[in-house]
Amino acid sequence: SIAVAVANGHGGDSRPPGVIPSRPQAVRDLVRRLGPPQRITACYEAGPCGHTLYRHLTHLGVHCLVIAPSLVPSKPGDRVKTDRRDATKLARLLRSRELTPIWVPDEAHEALPDLTRAREDARHDLLRARHRLSKLLLRLGIFPPQGIAPWSQRHHTWLETVTLPHPARQVAFGEYRHRPSVWGALRRRQRGQPERIKTIAWHAQDRLHRRYRGLVRRGKRPQQAVVAVARELLGFIWAIARERQAKKSAT
16 A cells, blocks of 8 residues: 655645555546646655556656655654654655655666576575585485585486485475576576686676675675675676677677
């Protein structure tokens, strides 16, 4: 749901029309009740719901701002937070121009972090699955032959030969084995890419991961570390783009 408050441009108290469903039709009906969209300025706090509401209001012709929650002025002792109170407060501060908007990315910019999060989630899932599988085999006293590096191709080949006597354990073993196969799928996506580009990409992953962890360990805020890593990432992207261009020119 969306709590809405309105403050007209002539002063006076803000008035809360109430709460509307978080649905496109409800937003369109609200805008129609408030008057010509070109005369409306709207805002809301940035949060986990993204920028769908911003894009919908903008499409309707409403000037919309997304506000940085950490920069919203607050009075000492004002600790009670409800959606209605926050809406009324935002309406008044928007009218007095005391709010700080954030940059709203387009959908292409917004999609990249989703891809990055998905990849990072896959890496965490892979690590947890490997731990579960190795601990299961450890409890049963099953070890790979000497000279086989953990999670190498020879190790995966050996895992295919492992059979556990109890059916329940065999099912658990099969489930744990299935999870690390995600990493193999990620590697298969690289097939067909020039070796030079794959080398740059893996070098970027290794360096930027270590760079981020190092900055955080030294006390840098995560946001600062992300910005620093993003700057270095641009260099790697530029290098890959040059490799692609050189390959096209050669053909």
